[in-house]
Amino acid sequence: MSTRNRELVNLVLASVVGTAAFASVSIAASGEVSARWAGYAGVVIGLYALAHAATRATVPFADATLLPLAGLLTAIGLTVIYRLDPEDARRQVVWVALGIAVLAGTLGWLRWDYRALERYKYVFGVSAIVLLLLPSVPGLGYRVNGVKLWVKVGGLQFQPGELAKIFLIVFLAAYLRDKRESLAQGRLKDLGPLLAIWGAAMLVLVQTSDLGSALLNFGIFLAMLYAATGRALYVGAGLVLFVGGAAALYNALDRVQQRVTVWLHPWTDERIFCTINGKLEYRQNCDSYQLVKSLYSIANGGYGGTGLGKGTFETVDGTPLIPYLNTDFVYSAIAQELGLVGAAGVLLLFMVFVARGFRISLIAQDGFSKLLAAGLTFGFALQTFIIVGGVLRVVPLTGITLPFVSYGGSSILSNFVMLGLLLLVSSRATVSAGAP
Amino acid sequence: MNGQIGRVATVALLLLVSLVAATTYWQTWARPGLAERQDNEIQRVAQFEVKRGPILSPSRVLARNRPAEVRGKTLYFRRYPQGGLTAHVVGYSTVARARTGLERSLNDYLTGSVHGLSTLVDQSLDRLSGRPIVGDTVKTTLDLHGQRAALEALGSRCGAVVALDPRSGRVRVLASSPTYNPNDVERRFARIERITADCTPASPLLNRASQGLYPPGSTFKIVTATAALESKRFTPASSFVDPGYCTVYGKRVNNFDTSRPFGTVSLATALQFSVNSVFCNIGLALGAKRILAQAQEFGFYERPPLETPESERLPSGLYRDGRLYEPKRNSDVDAGRMAFGQERLLVTPLQMAMVAGAIGNAGILMRPYLVDRIVTPNGKTRRRTRPERLRRAVSPVAARDVGEMMVRAVQAGTGTAAQIGGLRIGGKTGTAETGVQGRNVTWFICFAGPEGERPELAVAVVLQNQSLTGGATAAPIARTVMQALLVPTANP
Numbered sequence: 001m002s003t004r005n006r007e008l009v010n011l012v013l014a015s016v017v018g019t020a021a022f023a024s025v026s027i028a029a030s031g032e033v034s035a036r037w038a039g040y041a042g043v044v045i046g047l048y049a050l051a052h053a054a055t056r057a058t059v060p061f062a063d064a065t066l067l068p069l070a071g072l073l074t075a076i077g078l079t080v081i082y083r084l085d086p087e088d089a090r091r092q093v094v095w096v097a098l099g100i101a102v103l104a105g106t107l108g109w110l111r112w113d114y115r116a117l118e119r120y121k122y123v124f125g126v127s128a129i130v131l132l133l134l135p136s137v138p139g140l141g142y143r144v145n146g147v148k149l150w151v152k153v154g155g156l157q158f159q160p161g162e163l164a165k166i167f168l169i170v171f172l173a174a175y176l177r178d179k180r181e182s183l184a185q186g187r188l189k190d191l192g193p194l195l196a197i198w199g200a201a202m203l204v205l206v207q208t209s210d211l212g213s214a215l216l217n218f219g220i221f222l223a224m225l226y227a228a229t230g231r232a233l234y235v236g237a238g239l240v241l242f243v244g245g246a247a248a249l250y251n252a253l254d255r256v257q258q259r260v261t262v263w264l265h266p267w268t269d270e271r272i273f274c275t276i277n278g279k280l281e282y283r284q285n286c287d288s289y290q291l292v293k294s295l296y297s298i299a300n301g302g303y304g305g306t307g308l309g310k311g312t313f314e315t316v317d318g319t320p321l322i323p324y325l326n327t328d329f330v331y332s333a334i335a336q337e338l339g340l341v342g343a344a345g346v347l348l349l350f351m352v353f354v355a356r357g358f359r360i361s362l363i364a365q366d367g368f369s370k371l372l373a374a375g376l377t378f379g380f381a382l383q384t385f386i387i388v389g390g391v392l393r394v395v396p397l398t399g400i401t402l403p404f405v406s407y408g409g410s411s412i413l414s415n416f417v418m419l420g421l422l423l424l425v426s427s428r429a430t431v432s433a434g435a436p
Numbered sequence: 437m438n439g440q441i442g443r444v445a446t447v448a449l450l451l452l453v454s455l456v457a458a459t460t461y462w463q464t465w466a467r468p469g470l471a472e473r474q475d476n477e478i479q480r481v482a483q484f485e486v487k488r489g490p491i492l493s494p495s496r497v498l499a500r501n502r503p504a505e506v507r508g509k510t511l512y513f514r515r516y517p518q519g520g521l522t523a524h525v526v527g528y529s530t531v532a533r534a535r536t537g538l539e540r541s542l543n544d545y546l547t548g549s550v551h552g553l554s555t556l557v558d559q560s561l562d563r564l565s566g567r568p569i570v571g572d573t574v575k576t577t578l579d580l581h582g583q584r585a586a587l588e589a590l591g592s593r594c595g596a597v598v599a600l601d602p603r604s605g606r607v608r609v610l611a612s613s614p615t616y617n618p619n620d621v622e623r624r625f626a627r628i629e630r631i632t633a634d635c636t637p638a639s640p641l642l643n644r645a646s647q648g649l650y651p652p653g654s655t656f657k658i659v660t661a662t663a664a665l666e667s668k669r670f671t672p673a674s675s676f677v678d679p680g681y682c683t684v685y686g687k688r689v690n691n692f693d694t695s696r697p698f699g700t701v702s703l704a705t706a707l708q709f710s711v712n713s714v715f716c717n718i719g720l721a722l723g724a725k726r727i728l729a730q731a732q733e734f735g736f737y738e739r740p741p742l743e744t745p746e747s748e749r750l751p752s753g754l755y756r757d758g759r760l761y762e763p764k765r766n767s768d769v770d771a772g773r774m775a776f777g778q779e780r781l782l783v784t785p786l787q788m789a790m791v792a793g794a795i796g797n798a799g800i801l802m803r804p805y806l807v808d809r810i811v812t813p814n815g816k817t818r819r820r821t822r823p824e825r826l827r828r829a830v831s832p833v834a835a836r837d838v839g840e841m842m843v844r845a846v847q848a849g850t851g852t853a854a855q856i857g858g859l860r861i862g863g864k865t866g867t868a869e870t871g872v873q874g875r876n877v878t879w880f881i882c883f884a885g886p887e888g889e890r891p892e893l894a895v896a897v898v899l900q901n902q903s904l905t906g907g908a909t910a911a912p913i914a915r916t917v918m919q920a921l922l923v924p925t926a927n928p
Contacts, residue, residue, distance in 0.1 A: 374444055
């Protein structure tokens with residue numbers, strides 16, 4: 001069976017699971033399978049078909065599991081978002097449709113040779129920094145939840161950080177392929193760029209006070225640096241620099257400080273001064289409110305979960321119990337309704353995606369392709385780790401999105417760009433490896 | 437470069453594996469702890485979607501569900517048909533104020549979260565077919581007839597009554613006054629706050645039977661007398677000279693009635709008439725540690741093992757600055773005063789019922805229990821309480837001798853008000869003076885059964901703010917409760 005036919009079979013499986021999940025939510029909400037269910041199934045299957053047509057036309061030899069995995073994660077995300085707020089789900093469907101268009105566009109534009117990107121590496125590098133700093137430009141950026149991540153132009157708002165991440169990976173893949181030999185020799189003057197990137201990360205951190213994206217971008221940098229040079233010393237030094245820098249800035253960054261405190265001690269036995277309402281409160285009712293409620297939500301799922309559509313997210317009188325459930329905390333909704341079995345299943349989908357991504361990197365022939373695939377895949381894994389780990393209190397909680405699952409346009413679009421790039425690398429690698 | 441990429445891939449996958457581990461932690465190990473937290477609204481709300489199991493007495497329903505449609509969901513709120521009758525044992529389960537009593541401690545059973553394999557299958561089927569999860573039924577041992585008799589006898593007085601079967605530990609009455617209507621907790625809490633009684637604050641939510649700490653007064657002489665006999669240094673016939681007082685550290689400690697010293701008395705007579713000076717001298721002779729060791733045999737210094745939440749059961753013993761206190765040396769405590777129940781001893785009525793019960797049961801202390809059986813929704817018994825021996829608290833000989841002294845106290849001593857024809861009753865009165873007129877804590881503890889048979893009942897009654905003695909105030913209440921439980925009538 002050809003690769004694309006295998007992809008088709010996988011997509012059929014994904015649409016069966018996705019529509020079954022949506023039927024389950026629909027039954028739980030109204031006691032019957034409503035007409036909306038058929039509409040939803042139709043739209044999702046249609047989008048799968050479009051994406052599949054695009055891969056058939058442009059990347060015939062690309063990995064057969066990446067698109068179905070992304071499709072399944074998107075369907076799961078849509079289902080959970082619909083269950084929480086049907087209005088958001090409608091908007092999300094539009095974003096997914098745009099995402100598929102962006103995917104098709106990326107595939108079509110770069111189908112001959114994506115390695116052309118290498119030539120514009122500095123354009124990508126500079127754009128990445130500009131995009132990262134855009135939210136702190138007065139008049140353009142604005143704060144959500146104390147973190148400057150958003151840019152508003154007219155009525156349009158977006159998170160430039162999501163796109164910046166991909167630009168950064170493209171830049172690093174090109175730059176490191178170029179310089180890996182000299183960097184591997186470890187001469188002092190070659191450490192300049194390392195320090196420059198560290199400085200940029202710190203600058204972005206100070207400007208946006210967003211620990212999450214600083215950690216993500218710097219983590220991607222270290223992983224790609226290691227993949228290119230094989231020098232663990234760089235990783236160690238980088239980590240020391242980052243932790244040291246963050247610690248030095250710690251006192252200046254209220255937001256970061258608060259996140260770390262909440263992470264270490266979410267519960268207090270005594271009432272402390274709460275800066276949110278100016279009263280004495282237990283911390284679980286103040287700063288750590290979100291984290292603690294999300295942990296309760298996860299714990300409530302147990303082994304088997306409450307069942308899709310049967311979870312508890314509001315009080316008896318309808319007040320929401322968990323804020324940002326659609327975006328940052330989408331995992332705690334999944335974990336409550338699907339339980340350990342379902343949540344582990346979703347994480348397994350992420351793991352398979354990551355494993356396939358690195359496989360592409362391993363079989364790719366040239367350094368740029370290898371580093372690009374490894375960087376994109378590691379970024380995908382690290383982003384998942386930072387947000388889900390934050391929700392699970394493994395690391396301090398920072399607001400970034402869960403790839404393909406969370407509600408949000410910027411995130412969906414950039415994830416499909418990333419998927420497109422991986423498919424392009426994969427298709428070429430399979431061809432040049434000689435075994436399509 | 438592939439070696440490096442392989443290592444980066446390993447790190448990436450390990451990061452994701454750690455997420456699976458963390459999810460497992462929160463959803464399994466940490467789950468019960470989080471569910472218990474008072475600020476866990478999700479748990480509180482989610483549980484109202486479960487068809488909670490009923491709580492029953494052998495004859496009546498104590499807690500049942502009242503389904504209500506709220507925003508398209510069926511929620512099951514609680515009703516308590518017996519009102520205040522069993523409020524302190526059953527407790528309440530509400531949205532506004534979480535849970536207390538058995539509703540709290542047996543929450544896992546009542547919400548069907550204790551899984552056997554068959555329940556797991558049943559619940560999965562229920563879930564698939566959209567039926568609500570049904571919790572287990574809890575069958576308690578409470579005797580509503582006795583419970584009502586106790587509360588009516590207590591009336592507006594503040595106090596508590598505990599009655600248990602010393603042969604098995606089965607608790608038949610656990611009443612606390614003033615009581616409250618658990619149906620008012622959710623929406624009409626102000627009514628509970630307005631409850632008044634012969635004490636301030638009235639604290640109707642307090643379960644005085646197991647949470648109330650009171651000075652034991654002369655009822656503690658049972659413990660002292662037992663320690664004296666067990667030490668082999670005294671016998672029931674040991675004689676003492678009672679001058680009407682006892683000298684401790686150069687200070688005189690008076691009898692309850694100093695005007696009539698008893699002269700030369702035996703230990704048996706001293707218990708019968710509750711002569712303080714005799715017990716004071718025994719205490720000085722034995723030392724505090726020996727008496728406290730005997731008290732521990734009866735269960736002092738540990739929370740009585742009952743199915744109610746731990747926070748609703750307090751241990752008895754010496755208290756200092758609000759904390760349980762165990763003296764290191766004999767000289768740390770005034771043994772003379774302790775021997776007749778003074779000196780910062782604080783006890784719960786439940787503990788004193790266990791003391792009387794152990795004496796009545798030939799020295800064997802049984803584990804008290806309130807829950808007879810827990811039954812699954814399809815009628816299988818999930819858990820049945822079998823009577824369990826906690827320990828031998830007293831040797832058979834000493835138990836027999838102390839029991840005999842207690843019988844004499846009821847036949848012709850301080851406890852005559854508890855007599856019931858045809859029953860053999862051994863009891864001990866107690867009057868702990870607080871120094872303020874009309875503020876005495878009065879007690880009566882006893883065991884009772886048909887003549888010539890093993891005692892079937894142990895009772896402890898405590899009253900706050902009394903101006904008379906335990907014999908005059910608490911003994912008649914014990915008599916009423918014993919009549920309700922032992923004299924055959926049309927029991928409901």
